[in-house]
Amino acid sequence: MRSPWPTAHLACNPRPHLVYWQKSGEGVQVSRMIEFRDVSVSYPNDIQALRDVNLRIEKGEFVFIVGPTGTGKSTLLKLTYREEKPTKGKVIVGGQDVTRLRGSAVPRLRRSIGVVFQDFRLLPQKTAWENVAFALYVTGASRREIETRTPQVLDLVGLLDRADAYPHQLSGGEQQRVSISRALVNDPPILLADEPTGNLDPDTSWDIVQLLARINVRGTTIVVASHDQHIVDRMGKRVIALDRGTIARDEAKGRYYELANP
């Protein structure tokens, strides 16, 4: 039976720094959420998107991936949820080498990782409620689970009162909130966000990042690819800076640009 949302993986975990990761019906406890070992990605057009990337992200971290367009940020996120495979190296998520996952095991990985995009990717013919409920429905949730959990996640993002609105009736910030609530519907230990504020004005962007920070405080590991210097600097979180596919900097409490005289 499913555990109640939203803090199931914390509530049943006697050691909160470790997450209980379901694997083939058995539990494995891991504190390292994401690890890249010597990862390179070459695309067919001979573009090397990532080169020998090594990184580790622990449970509960909030990490920004920064760098100019085309530097490999999206590719790094896609490797994590197995949208891409590396040409070389290993990507380990929740203790599992996801580069070696069978295709049939990928849906289980994807239920462990919520993903949010710049363009929201909501279903335009469905209301906010239906967008979230549908994400649960496709994972095989029962009607009762859907009716219980959909309002919980909409409430978490502050949108329960707009549950019956269609995407075109919502502001950009509200649409992004729906997309975040949909990403959280399976209570994933990891939330990835690819330029989540790219289409939003500065105040709304700040609200969205604050929402991600609140979700992080509840125990979800968060990785955000971002161009938004103001937000990255104001948040003061770990910053991994990419430069043409390699890690140029990895700093706790980092900034968008390297300080000339830190």
Ligand code: ADP
């Ligand atoms: P970023 O997110 O930092 O903008 P990307 O990871 O999207 O960077 O892209 C890195 C490089 O790989 C870019 O040069 C981009 O054009 C190229 N690239 C990304 N995806 C593909 C793809 N599916 N096929 C070919 N080239 C790609």
